[in-house]
Amino acid sequence: MTGPVRVVSLHVAADRHGPMRAVERVEAETGRGLVGDRYHGTRHRHVSVQSRTELEEAAARRGGPVPEALTRRNVTLDHGRIPTEPGVRLWLGGVEVEVVRKAAPCRVMDDEVGDGARRALHERGGVVCRVVGGGTIAVGDPVTGVPGA
Numbered sequence: 001m002t003g004p005v006r007v008v009s010l011h012v013a014a015d016r017h018g019p020m021r022a023v024e025r026v027e028a029e030t031g032r033g034l035v036g037d038r039y040h041g042t043r044h045r046h047v048s049v050q051s052r053t054e055l056e057e058a059a060a061r062r063g064g065p066v067p068e069a070l071t072r073r074n075v076t077l078d079h080g081r082i083p084t085e086p087g088v089r090l091w092l093g094g095v096e097v098e099v100v101r102k103a104a105p106c107r108v109m110d111d112e113v114g115d116g117a118r119r120a121l122h123e124r125g126g127v128v129c130r131v132v133g134g135g136t137i138a139v140g141d142p143v144t145g146v147p148g149a
Contacts, residue, residue, distance in 0.1 A: 004143075005142070010074060011068075015038050026138075030131055034131075045100070049073065049127050051081065051082050053080055066121065071126075086101060093137050094141075095135045101128050
């Protein structure tokens with residue numbers, strides 16, 4: 001896929017082990033994260049971002065689907081390769097986020113998605129970002145800062 005990158009899904013969970021809930025829009029507060037999400041108010045883990053391109057690669061590696069709703073990431077982009085270098089800035093609609101680190105898939109991925117998901121998502125699990133410029137993120141918003149898109 002080529003062309004502008006867009007937000008295709010948003011998910012939040014009220015608590016760490018709670019179910020992820022799909023939303024059409026979410027408020028992102030500078031220095032605090034996504035309102036209503038389990039990591040709101042944490043120091044750096046404000047929002048996680050993944051790409052369908054990388055989820056499709058993980059599915060091919062796993063030999064089975066890797067549904068975006070089960071990865072426990074907040075924001076899914078329709079395509080592109082997510083930059084993983086700390087300090088890189090992305091704009092999700094009007095919200096500015098800064099990459100903190102790669103989002104390492106944990107053993108919960110095998111429980112949520114199925115056997116082999118954790119291994120398949122290695123290096124394809126997206127990134128953890130902090131919110132440096134708040135606002136609203138909505139499904140369909142354009143994304144800038146993703147190389148090659």
